[in-house]
Amino acid sequence: MRAPDNPVFAKGDVLLAVENVSLGFGGVKALTDVSFDIRKSEIRAIIGPNGAGKTSMLNCINGFYYPTEGRITFKGVKRPKMRPYEAARGGIARTFQNVALFKSMSTLDNIMAGRSIKMHSNFFWQLFRHGPAMKEEVEHRRFVEEIIDFLEIQHIRKTPVGRLPYGLQKRVELGRALAMEPELLLLDEPMAGMNLEEKEDMSRFILEVNQQYGTTIALIEHDMGVVMDLSDRVVVLEYGRKIADGTPSEVKGDQRVIDAYLGVAH
Amino acid sequence: MSSAVQMQPQATQTVLTVNNIEVVYDHVILVLKGVSLNVPKGGIVALLGANGAGKTTTLKAISNLLRAERGEVTKGSIEFNGERVDKLSPNELVRRGCIQVLEGRHCFGHLTIEENLLTGAFTRKDGNAAIRRDIEAIYEYFPRLKQRRTSMAGYTSGGEQQMCAIGRAMMSKPSMILLDEPSMGLAPQIVEEIFEIVRKLNATEGVSFLLAEQNTNMALKYATYGYILETGRVVMDGPAQMLRENEDVKEFYLGVSEGDRKSFRAVKSYKRRKRWLA
């Protein structure tokens, strides 16, 4: 995989800034005045109790929701109201809390579908499955096979993903997001429903993506072990408000976080 | 269901017996290759295993929901309270006191949280007052649900839906609950809360549990007995205590090998091998 080369944004620059974002649905306030930033090449965890607004935050970032107030700046540009596919084309990829794979497609096709935005051969060649279309198909197939190798899912390459167990589906979903070669990768509970061994594997993939390609990652996860070990910085939400922001150890010691989220024994 | 009925003479009797079942999906995909297990009356039994081992399939085979997914039990038998139940419809099983909490939420998206809970009481005949009381009890367990009681379940967050699904199953006052990954997607303190509820229901009302769980740590802490499933077969079973002390289980499921928890950062890519597969 190639690292997306972006001369302007070096490691450590603010890639995405969320400023005073609020989001409401009728009477429900999902987010209230939340501000934080995500820096280039870091792993940023978002944690908080259930219903705190973590998923909603990701949805705002990739354009699925539009904040009722506040603004989001990506790569230094204030984002206008945009459709999700525009965000995706701008370099933001994500996985979903409730697996959202294309159930009837095979693993390979799912990941290939993730490459759609990188493929450009025209309709005519597609019709004949020849020339540029075939060339492109093979070229991207090669890339996708790399991802498959990387994620160690060769054996299920041709299985329809609807039949896969939950944990593998999550892995395929990660693969699909990686296929977009994103600059910012949003992961919504990538390790829910996995056992320890699988979590370890998943952690390894996340770290590797982050370290080798410098991909910036925003991560929602309820397993504190994972969050503490992987993330560079953590932001904590509760009832739609930010209650803490800092390094894992800072956050872990914060009394409000302990009360709201961690409970006692951590 | 009054618990008096369950408190029949033999205390060590098994509520649920699964006898060497084989499950095929879509006529061609063989998933369970002979699984047997027992749940003693008033026991909490954990069903552990990696992804795709067949935990969910086992639970669905028991609750007879397989047919709805074009799966089929092709061999073996399932008994609940001494009665063959493989041919019953799911709702008859619920009436007999055995209910499943489906993996991956499955709330009724267009119903409000409260209506979801009410549908859980569909099979109950003990009147509105009792049902209201139980709803309040569930709100007490999950205060978050109370706040969102009038929201459509489809719009609530993943964790809220999970709580809703669990609460809904509890509403039917079952004598046995098949819990599929209850902790998935829940915040740490809620996870503990849920296991506490399990323990409480088990202790005070004698509800038996069959618990498919990835969070082995928790599961083995609360369960009395455990089965470990690998690719459709039971590879190991024993009292929870014994499993907790097994070296393999420690390494692969509990993450404490040689007494210490290792960091997720430290994991190296190497092919590990489970001893029982040797």
Place this chain on the structure above:
Amino acid sequence: MDILYKIFIEPFVFMGEAPDLLIQTLWEGLVSGVLYALIALGFVLIFKASGVFNFAQGIMVVFAALTLVGLYEKGVPAFLALILAVLVMLVLAVVVERVVLRPLVNQPDIILFMATFGLTYFLIGFGELIFGGNPKEMITDALFLPQGTTELDMLGGMVRFQHLDIAAAVIASIMIGLLAVFFSKTRIGRALRAVADSHKAALSVGISLNQIWVIVWFAAGIVALVAGIMWGARSGVSFSLQIIALKALPVLILGGFTSIPGAIIGGLIIGVGEKIGEFYWGPLVGGGVETWLAYVIALLFLLYRPQGLFGEKIIERI
């Protein structure tokens, strides 16, 4: 300019000039609306309870009416025939549940839709085998349905109200009211919505799909019988009546697939809309716009509210 005048001014001028015709048009629209709503109601019931888009509703209307009339022709007294027709609908509901729905539980909507198409074919063949393809007259007198017309002199003209139409409106309103109460206030009503949401989850909480489906198909059968009587009294009982069921589609879509009040309000909007449209604007393009106007009206509403006026919100969340 002229064309603009014809489109935007003339029809209104005409409305003002002949208010009696306007009233008559509105009345005709309302009556058709009620009758459309009756058919749509059958769809709604079944959709609500199982997420099944019941293609067979049209043929059920015919089948119910034919049973009634056919029995009567065989010498069964009218009210006994009515009771027997109700029983036949019950049997149909049970059979459909056993043979079609039960084995197809938890399948995608479109598959169930297809199955009801199979059912339609079967019922057409079966109905014609038993009752023959000949049109029959509805036994209006024997059922004591009022006939005749009231003519009111008003607004400088005469407006005619058919007694049968008035009866249809009253009966339809009563039925819709009863059903609305039944489904919103009872335990069954909630269970229904749960089933429509997810068969699998409904099964898992112990809702007996079998029982629910029989109830609902039976209710839809009764609605079909009433619709059959009303439509039959209006335009005869024959297999061509099933085409009319198509008219229920825009009504459904406008009102929302899952809403009983939606069916009636949708029906009225469509009924009045198409009559007014045809009457005042139809002549501009040579008439016959009624065939598609209903759909276009429904489409415009949908663009504004994709789930229809009263339909359940389409949940989009990720």
Place this chain on the structure above:
Amino acid sequence: QDSVYVPLFTYRTGPFAGSGTHIADGMHDYLRMLNERDGGIGGVKLVLEECETGYDTKKGVECYESVKGKNPVIVNPWSTGITLPLIPRASVDKIPILSMAYGLSASARGDIFPWVFNPPATYWDGLSMIVKYIGEKEGGLEKLKGKKIGFLHLDAAFGKEPVPLLQELAKDIGFEVALYPVAAQDMQNQSSQWLSARRDRPDYMIMWGWGSMNGAAVKEAVRSGYPMDKFYSVWWPGEDDARAGGAGAKGFKMLNWHAVGTNFPAIQDIQKHVVDKGLSKASKDKVGELLYNRGVYNSLLIAEGIAQAQKVTGKKVVTGEDVRRGMENIKLDPARLKELGLEGFTDQLVLSCSDHNGHRAAFMQEWDGTKWVKISNPIEPMTDRVKGQLEAAAKDYAEKNAGWPKRTEACDKAS
């Protein structure tokens, strides 16, 4: 075994079964009667086979293909939709097509459509007769000037066919035309059309309908208080349709060209040899009703075509090609009708090489509340006007279908 094969396309199912069933019974019973009474035609037994089309073009074409191999001597599609695809095939397969008073009006031209027959009159003839009749009632065609005539028609090729002629007449005579199209799917739901009729107040209403459209129209007319004696129809409504309007339908008028009732030896033979023996599907009281007799008339033409074919060829077992010639030799004059036991059943009909239609007169009949009553003498079509339409249409058809085969079949007699 001497026999000829006569397939009967029928529709006892589907939305048009209400009309189709009676016609099918009449068609079948007459030919069956010939078999039972005379042992067929000229000593040759008729092999009858029904093929169910359901009035559906797809199935009709399928029927045609399935009977084609069995050497049918003639085919009656009984639907304009089915007739259209069969017209080009007939000439290739050498099977005559009898589309009795329906189908493609232009096919009246034998020189261009040697294989298609549509006697005894075209829709244009029919319309001209109704207009003529109305005109006479008003006291002369010119009295129609300033009047308004409504035209309620099925919104399909069949219903629209007379429109150009009606408009031409309107221009010449000076009356006004209001069109009320009824879409097939709204056949039973005509309140808008009748509302519009209340607005336009046409002095006369002419209907071009089929199937349940007719009954529904009569009902709606009664409902909306349209004067029934001003309501005219082309020849397709049956007793059931008129009955649908109840007592209020009295005065409804329609064109017809054959008798209703059973007062004919041949029809009584049908009762004796077929219906009473339980060989018919028709119930006894339906024998002699309008559409039943329409079926009988259709079969009369078939039988006559076969008989004439036997005569001109001298063969007993005739083929489709022979029957085509036979049809062109049909001469049903009073003497022949009497011979057939149908004296007074219908006006005389003579077909020829060039004229496959006859353009025969029809008469007006009125519904008296229980039955049809003949109320007029035969009304001749306005041949001068109709001819023009016909000529133009036939030429047009042949022109547009460049490569339309020229008639190669010889003529048996000068025309």
Place this chain on the structure above:
Amino acid sequence: MLYREAGQFKTNYVADSAIFPLRQDRIGLGLIIIAAYALAFLGNSFLLQAVMIPFLVFSLASIGLNILTGYTGLLSLGTGAFMGVGAYACYKLMTAFPEVNVIVWIFVSGFFSAAIGALFGLPSLRIKGFYLAVATLAAQFFLQWCFIRIPWLVNYNVSGALDAPLRTLFGTPIMGPNATPQTRYLVVLTIVILLTWLASNLVHGRIGRMWIAIRDMDLAAELMGIRPLQTKLLAFAVSSYYCGVAGALLVFLWYGGAEYDVFNINQSFFILFMVIIGGLGSLIGSFFGAALIFILPIVLGIVLPAIMSPFGISVGADVIEHLRFMIVGALIIFFLIVEPHGLARLWQIGKQKLLVWPFPY
């Protein structure tokens, strides 16, 4: 034992992503195509004219609808009308420019229905599921109304109907009264094979993946950068193209003349049912579906009287017809229960069983 995957290794991605990776499948397909061509010379005119030509035409229309409903998940009830657009466009084109070969016009006419289809596809961005069906129903009824109301479309024919003028290819008549069933069958067969091949290329490539993505989970697809509107409109256009060509073939190479009525709502349902029963999202399923829905009743019509007559039961054509309806209805339900995903899935399962035969799994 002949049907085995073993021993067939793919050494490059081109071979691996072939549409029929299994050699046995490719051979089978070749044999079927050869047989189909051979049929032109072996089959009688009933088989060609009443069974095969319409079967192929309906298969083509099913492929069209399958692209929209099966692959992209957009329910359409406007198929009949889109077929009509193709037929009317073809008629106008070939009568206006008789010098150009009609085959060209058949292909070109599809573009007209593609354009109309895309137009009526616009609401699909907002409207989904059964609700979307109404948008397409509006198309169905509106277009049908246009077919009757605009006499220009039929060159002011008094009959208001379309007719098939004589047209030739290499000097042989392929359209009009003098075209033999053989030639027409060959033309239809070739067009259907060609278009099926193109469709299969499309659905197996990037565009196909985008369509399926939209069908399976449109929100996720959009979050991955797939433009929903464009993708859906493309599906509408391609689908309508196929339907349009099928419509032209239907009128000019099968019926040889038809009224607007053949493009009515029943036609739309008819095709939709072929797609569903055959298998949503499967090209081969389109053929199976067309066979079941179209050919089965024909077979029943032939078989039923034959099985009844030995028992001395002679029943009328109408009773046969009623039984035919009942049996077809019952069989549809039966097949759905056996395999809700359509005949194509049944076929696939059969092949899978064959692969592992003689073992059950």
